[in-house]
Amino acid sequence: MKAYIQGAGCISPQETAAGGPFLESVKSYEGNRLAVADPDYKQWIDIKMIRRMSRVIKMGVGASQLSLQDAGITMPDAIITGTAYGCLADTSVFLNKMVTQQEEMLTPTAFIQSTHNTVAGQIALMLGCHAYNNTFVHRAFSFENALLDSMMILQEGNAKHILTGGLDEITDHSHTILSRFGLFRNSISNSADLLQTPGEGTINGEGSAFFVLSSEKGNAVTEMQTPATLYKPSGAVETAVFIKEYLGDVMPDVVISGRSGNADEDMVMGALERKLFPGKAIAGFKHLSGEYPTASAFATWLGHNIIRTQQVPEAVLLSGTAPSAIKNVLIINQYQGTHYSLLLLKAC
Amino acid sequence: MSGKVLVAGGGVICGIGLHLDACLGSFASMRPGMAPMQYLRSVHKDTFPVAEVKADNDTLAQMAGLPKHTSRTALLSMIAAKAAWESTGLGYLTNYRAGFISANTVGGMDKTEDFMNEFLPDNAKGHLRGVVNHECGAVTELVADALGVKHHVSTISTACSSAANALMYGSRLIKNGIVDVVIAGGTDALTRFTLNGFNTLMILDQQKCRPFDDTRTGLNLGEGAGYVVLVSEAVAAKLPNGAWCSLSGYANANDAYHQTASSPEGTGNYLAMKGALEMSGVAASEVAYINLHGTGTQNNDVSEGTAIVKLFGQDVPPASSTKSFTGHTLGASGGIEAVFSALAVKEGIIYPNAQFTTRMKELPFSPVTTFSTGNDLPHVMSNSFGFGGNCSSVIFSR
Numbered sequence: 164m165k166a167y168i169q170g171a172g173c174i175s176p177q178e179t180a181a182g183g184p185f186l187e188s189v190k191s192y193e194g195n196r197l198a199v200a201d202p203d204y205k206q207w208i209d210i211k212m213i214r215r216m217s218r219v220i221k222m223g224v225g226a227s228q229l230s231l232q233d234a235g236i237t238m239p240d241a242i243i244t245g246t247a248y249g250c251l252a253d254t255s256v257f258l259n260k261m262v263t264q265q266e267e268m269l270t271p272t273a274f275i276q277s278t279h280n281t282v283a284g285q286i287a288l289m290l291g292c293h294a295y296n297n298t299f300v301h302r303a304f305s306f307e308n309a310l311l312d313s314m315m316i317l318q319e320g321n322a323k324h325i326l327t328g329g330l331d332e333i334t335d336h337s338h339t340i341l342s343r344f345g346l347f348r349n350s351i352s353n354s355a356d357l358l359q360t361p362g363e364g365t366i367n368g369e370g371s372a373f374f375v376l377s378s379e380k381g382n383a384v385t386e387m388q389t390p391a392t393l394y395k396p397s398g399a400v401e402t403a404v405f406i407k408e409y410l411g412d413v414m415p416d417v418v419i420s421g422r423s424g425n426a427d428e429d430m431v432m433g434a435l436e437r438k439l440f441p442g443k444a445i446a447g448f449k450h451l452s453g454e455y456p457t458a459s460a461f462a463t464w465l466g467h468n469i470i471r472t473q474q475v476p477e478a479v480l481l482s483g484t485a486p487s488a489i490k491n492v493l494i495i496n497q498y499q500g501t502h503y504s505l506l507l508l509k510a511c
Numbered sequence: 512m513s514g515k516v517l518v519a520g521g522g523v524i525c526g527i528g529l530h531l532d533a534c535l536g537s538f539a540s541m542r543p544g545m546a547p548m549q550y551l552r553s554v555h556k557d558t559f560p561v562a563e564v565k566a567d568n569d570t571l572a573q574m575a576g577l578p579k580h581t582s583r584t585a586l587l588s589m590i591a592a593k594a595a596w597e598s599t600g601l602g603y604l605t606n607y608r609a610g611f612i613s614a615n616t617v618g619g620m621d622k623t624e625d626f627m628n629e630f631l632p633d634n635a636k637g638h639l640r641g642v643v644n645h646e647c648g649a650v651t652e653l654v655a656d657a658l659g660v661k662h663h664v665s666t667i668s669t670a671c672s673s674a675a676n677a678l679m680y681g682s683r684l685i686k687n688g689i690v691d692v693v694i695a696g697g698t699d700a701l702t703r704f705t706l707n708g709f710n711t712l713m714i715l716d717q718q719k720c721r722p723f724d725d726t727r728t729g730l731n732l733g734e735g736a737g738y739v740v741l742v743s744e745a746v747a748a749k750l751p752n753g754a755w756c757s758l759s760g761y762a763n764a765n766d767a768y769h770q771t772a773s774s775p776e777g778t779g780n781y782l783a784m785k786g787a788l789e790m791s792g793v794a795a796s797e798v799a800y801i802n803l804h805g806t807g808t809q810n811n812d813v814s815e816g817t818a819i820v821k822l823f824g825q826d827v828p829p830a831s832s833t834k835s836f837t838g839h840t841l842g843a844s845g846g847i848e849a850v851f852s853a854l855a856v857k858e859g860i861i862y863p864n865a866q867f868t869t870r871m872k873e874l875p876f877s878p879v880t881t882f883s884t885g886n887d888l889p890h891v892m893s894n895s896f897g898f899g900g901n902c903s904s905v906i907f908s909r
Contacts (some may be wrong), residue, residue, distance in 0.1 A: 164687070242765070247646060249668065254704075261707050262627045266554045274708035275771050275898070278616065279647065279668035284899025287765040293782055296765040296901055297676050301666040302648035308665045308680075315683040339634045340642055394652075394661055 164314040167383035167511065169324065170236070170375035172229025173464040174199050174222040176368060177451050180229060185468045186476040189451055191355040195347040196338055196367045197453035208289075215272065216285075217252040219332035222371035223282035224289065227326055234375035240322035241295035242283050243313050245305030245329040247456030249279030252334045282330065295322070303456040303498030305329060306463075307390040310376075310506070314389055317378040328373035329460025338367055346454075346499075348424070357450035358481060361426035368453015372460035374467075380511060385467045388507040395501050399431055402503055406439055406495065409505045416489045417444045417475055419462050421496035421503075423454045428500050435495070436482075444475055444485035451479070459496040459504055466492040466508045473510075516682045517747040517754035518739050518907065519601065519692075521850035522594025524587055525735030525837045526562025529574070530594055531850065534837075535860075539882045543836045543865045545719045545731045551701045559715050561701055562733030562838030577657060582619035582644050583700035583734070585653040587843070591736035592654055592694050595850070599740050600751040601692070607746065610663035610690040611655045612681045613738070614673030614697030616842035618647040621702050650698070663690050671804070671897030672763075673697050674737065674845030675905055679761045681741050691746050696738030696846025705841065706732055712771065720807035720839075722832035723816065723878045725869040730806040733838025737847030756856035759890070759908035760793065762786025766900035772810050777818030779902035780804075784822050784892065787904040791890070795823045798906070799888040800861050802852045803878070804896045805832025806839050815894065816874040827876040831864035845895035845903065852893040853907045859886040 173179040176197035177190055190200065204213050204221050207228040213221065223244070231237060256273040275281075280298040287296050295316065299308040306329030313325040341347065348364045351357065357366055376387065393405045418440050422429045436445050446469070452461040469475055469492055475485045494506040524530065526544025527537035537544065544562035551561065564571070564587060572579040575589035592611070596604055619642070626641030644650055651666040663684060667676045674697030681695035699705075709715050709732060716729035739758075747754045764786060766779025773780065788795060804815055819827055833851055834840075840847055851862060864878035889909045896902045 247648060249647070257708065258624070258627055258704060259631060261703060262624070262631055266703060266707050269707055269711045271708070271711035274711055277708070278670045278898050280670055280897075280899040280901055281770070283669075284765070284770060284901065287767045287900055288770065291767050293765050293767050293778060295763045296669070296899070297667065297680070297763060298669050298899075299665060300647040300668040301651065301664065302646060304665060305648070311689075312680055312683070315687050318687070336630075336634075340630075340639075343635075343639060344643075392663070394664055395656075 164318050164389045166314050166317055166376040166378060166387050167380050168374050168385040168387060168467050169377045169381055169383050170230040170234025171464050171467050172226040172233060173372040173461060174202060174226045175370035175452050175461055176200060185472050186478050189355055189478040191353050193352055194350050196333060197354060199370055217250055217276060219250055219330060220282055220285055223330050224286060226371040226373040227286050227328055230373040230375050236324055236375060238290060238292060239324045239326035241316055241325040242286050242292060243297045243309045243325060243327045244283040245299045245309035245457055246279060246331055247300060247302050247305050248331050249300060250277050250281050251332055251337050253277040255334050255336050303502035304392045304504065306457045306460045307392050307504045310390045313376050323377060325376045326373060327376055328371060329457035330371035331369055331455045331457045333367055333369045341367060355450055357424035358422050358447040361424055361429045365423035365425045365454040368455045368458060370452055370461050372464040383511060385470045386509045386511040390504055390506045393503040396503060399434060403435060403439060406505060413491055415491040415493035417446055417469055417485050417492045419446045419448060419466050419492060419494040422447050423449050428497060432497060442483055444483040445481045446475055446479040447481045448479060456498055459494060462494045462496060463506060466494050470508055470510045514686060514744045516685050516741050516758045518756050518758055518853040519742045519747060519750055519754055520595055520598030521739045521853055522591040522598060523737040523847050523850045524564055524591045525840060525847050526564060526733045527836050529566060537836060538862050541863060541865060543719055545838055553703050553706055555706060558717060560719060560731055562731060563701060564734055580640060582650055583621050584615055584619060584698050585650045587700055587736040588613055588650065588654045588698035589657055592658060592738045595694055595738040595740050605659045607692040608662050608690045609660045610681060610684050610693040611658060611660040612665050612677040612693055612695045613651040614667045614677040614842045615647050615650055615699050616668055616670060616673060617702055617704055618650045619644040620704050621700050624703050669897060669901040670899055671841055672845060672895040672901040672903040673842040675895035675903035676763060678758060678849055678905055679763060682758050685741055685743050691743045693741045694738050695741055696849060697843040698736035699734060699840055699842040701732060701734040714808045716807060719866050720835060721866045722805035722807040722835050722864060723812050723871060724867050725871045727807045727812060730808055731838040733840040735837065735840045735843050735847055737843055737850045739849050739853055755853045756907045756909055758905065760787040760791025760906035762790060763903045766902055768900060771898050773814035775814060777814035779900055780815050780818035780896055781821055783902040783904040784818065787906045791906045791908060793890045793906060798828050798890050798892050800855055800891045801828055801830035802848050802893040803830050803832040804894040805834055813873050816871060820875065825875055829861050829879045831862050831878040833862050835865040848893050849905060852891045855891045856888050856907045856909050858884055859888050860884050861886050
């Protein structure tokens, strides 16, 4: 199966929503937690609604609007999101009050906005979209499953444009808890160097990337193949076979690698890259987005823009050189060594 | 993309039984599962009846073959998924290209709530074991790992319609040749989080819920898990006792009216039911039984009922809400009700609607109030609607 990317929108710790040149400059952070660079949400959302919305809802609505604008459509034929954590902030607010107030005197707003389908539902509500609406919440496969569902629905022929996105937010509680699991570096002085200095742990990230996918080419420059996922591979051999079978005869011009800065994970990724793609241009992205389960949506935005602009920004190139004409871009994401996913993007 | 998707079996655990046969017994003898809380610890213990699974975590862990500290959501899931697979007689699950598509709404929240008691006063405290499986997807993976499913594992969360969407996605995976077998459905354990959340919405009944009754004042929460086993035609040919029925139609639509309330005319509900009928190629008049979403709230039942009348006219087929027995099991409900509905086609069962006394003044029909088997049910519809405007309807056919 395949789909054409008719539009894309991304809100991330980089200035991806500002409409400037593609990653010409990057924002670097200190510490171990990246936060999205908020665009002015008032351009899409009524100010009274903005006040009630958590960050993940705002970044979801914002990125979905950017992608619809980019595609030049106002009404998709389906809305499908992937989010591992869902609406963490609202969940946290309700949970905290429930515990500290011993289940008394609670108000409904945070609970209403705590369900994982809040963002997809909110987008439908704002657009008045009665079409198919689904939300995948499966860890680092959430976005991939949303893409697969989109492609299967496009293949059936009744839907022309599907709005598909991946998004997650960080909250103070989630950052504290995930830090206690030892997922992150204690602190780093410059997040842009994350992938050059592998160590113990990665850095926490968040963001939202949406795409308008279509079965029709229209003005699209990027075609997307069916994503593939590999759950808990037995070892690097199984992962290598998985990648080879996915690619068949295709040799990518650029590989976007899911290196996280965590030395153990990057060693596995590095070995795969050297074995399967010697000399090819290898790009990283988690030093720009941070690590989170739906970071592959950011990688998809990156890959699409590499094809659109026919250039690999210096800020993402880890090794090798890209040919002057970039046709195939392969995203190999990995999350904590247990979840691998592949997505091939082609110039069309 | 081609071929039919068949239902090879199903498994349920809920407030009216630890397995499917026990549930049927409860329907036949009109024994709803709502009672004062025994296992969930809440200050609302004496206020709101709930339909708990009648077993503590130690017992469930033993049944599931999982450690005692496992989230109740995963324990329920494992028990029902295992029962579903075993009901098919297809042998080892690992012999198939299999998927496990499980829906839930709050993942391992039951454990997270306890963790927060210690964490909130001091964020260096609280045993991390309590939050390691907080994510919805983590609960699914615990069960997928125990079942030995690796090929395709996914989790869907669209509030109360979650599990119905798991069936749709599972069916599409089979039709596209991605897997041959899918265990699809949902699970949710009762938590203080959901109990208090629904309480703030003021839609919990302090008595047993009365779906589609003019005197209804809200829903009762329940818990449980339910899964059907969906298979390709090739796998169905190997079923020792044949398939239960086919999953002939499904549709998902959004009401796009309000984050939690349904539109008065039931736009999303209507579109979902109509879409499911169109896909199955079944005329409304051929649907022989509707398993209603029927939560017992003022809002749902009038919206759902209005949409049904718009679609079916004055000749509404026999319909009932099994939530009058199981309570509203949220992310599990579409799975539990899919098993009941698929079995209905196979055995000709029409389930009763308990606690019914008075027809709703807005509607020309009343739900069925008695249990019967051996009915001629060529097509059965099951509805699941929820927060976020998410509406889904599925149709099982002989």
